[in-house]
Amino acid sequence: MDATPHATPTTSSHAPPDHRHALAFRHVGKRFGRADGTSLEVLRDVSFDVPAGSVVSILGPSGSGKSTLLNMAAGLLTPDEGRVLVLGHETSGTVDWSRLGYMFQDDRLLPWRSALGNVALALEAGSIGSRERRRRAEHELARVGLADFAGAYPHQLSGGMRSRVALARSLVTEPDILLMDEPFSRLDAQTRTTMHHELLRIHRERAMSIVFVTHDVEEAVILADHIVMLSPRPGRVHAETTVTLPHPRLGTPQAQALVADLRAAIAGLSSDWVI
Numbered sequence: 001m002d003a004t005p006h007a008t009p010t011t012s013s014h015a016p017p018d019h020r021h022a023l024a025f026r027h028v029g030k031r032f033g034r035a036d037g038t039s040l041e042v043l044r045d046v047s048f049d050v051p052a053g054s055v056v057s058i059l060g061p062s063g064s065g066k067s068t069l070l071n072m073a074a075g076l077l078t079p080d081e082g083r084v085l086v087l088g089h090e091t092s093g094t095v096d097w098s099r100l101g102y103m104f105q106d107d108r109l110l111p112w113r114s115a116l117g118n119v120a121l122a123l124e125a126g127s128i129g130s131r132e133r134r135r136r137a138e139h140e141l142a143r144v145g146l147a148d149f150a151g152a153y154p155h156q157l158s159g160g161m162r163s164r165v166a167l168a169r170s171l172v173t174e175p176d177i178l179l180m181d182e183p184f185s186r187l188d189a190q191t192r193t194t195m196h197h198e199l200l201r202i203h204r205e206r207a208m209s210i211v212f213v214t215h216d217v218e219e220a221v222i223l224a225d226h227i228v229m230l231s232p233r234p235g236r237v238h239a240e241t242t243v244t245l246p247h248p249r250l251g252t253p254q255a256q257a258l259v260a261d262l263r264a265a266i267a268g269l270s271s272d273w274v275i
């Protein structure tokens, strides 16, 4: 599918699970029951890996099961067929869920809590004392550039700032794997670009794997080391592409060529996929 020297299309991985993989999906299938008694097949025979330390983008049209895959990785849903492994462990067995962070499409900030209070919230389930929670939350807010807004409430923050608070909240537990479900889709283009830079900077600073769900081809190319493209429902792995272009990629001819290649690959795949 690809004409550039910086992208390598590969086939779905069927190799045995490996501990070097942050996540491994093996022949995953999922159906949801419907009110009329029938069921909706959402995912079929999906296999791919998220190598440790990588940024993997799951790209697919609406309804192709992208969020369902993330929810399986987070242990919120179980596959009907196949297996999902987190850091080498079956999600049906013993997984240390504190090693995962999740950032959603909406920021889900509590309006009655300050930025600091929202970030510290992520630590409240553990045994960390309140002073240490505060220290870590302050540190995390500073790392996303919001040291001066710790006391501000969500309604006092811009969309981009709220997004940074949500990012800090998902990072304050120092996860090994960060699951991101279209986290910047509600931001304006400029703020979105800023958040892409921020995310890549944070990724460079930490030994962390990121799974980034999007239906935006350009966003996938800007961020990902590896792109898993799903077909329309039931989602199957339509293609995988490894991206080795240096960062920053936005606007570079090589990135534009890869975006064009991927758009060509999905043309005709789905009429409701806005590319």
Ligand SMILES: Nc1ncnc2c1ncn2[C@@H]1O[C@H](COP(=O)(O)OP(=O)(O)OP(=O)(O)O)[C@@H](O)[C@H]1O
Pocket: 032, 033, 040, 042, 060, 061, 062, 063, 064, 065, 066, 067, 068, 069, 215
């Ligand atoms: N808990 C559920 N019960 C019933 N159906 C569900 C459930 N969760 C998801 N679905 C359905 O499964 C399909 C896939 O949903 P999912 O959210 O995983 O897709 P997606 O690719 O993330 O879509 P989008 O890009 O629109 O967010 C959709 O048709 C959705 O309505």
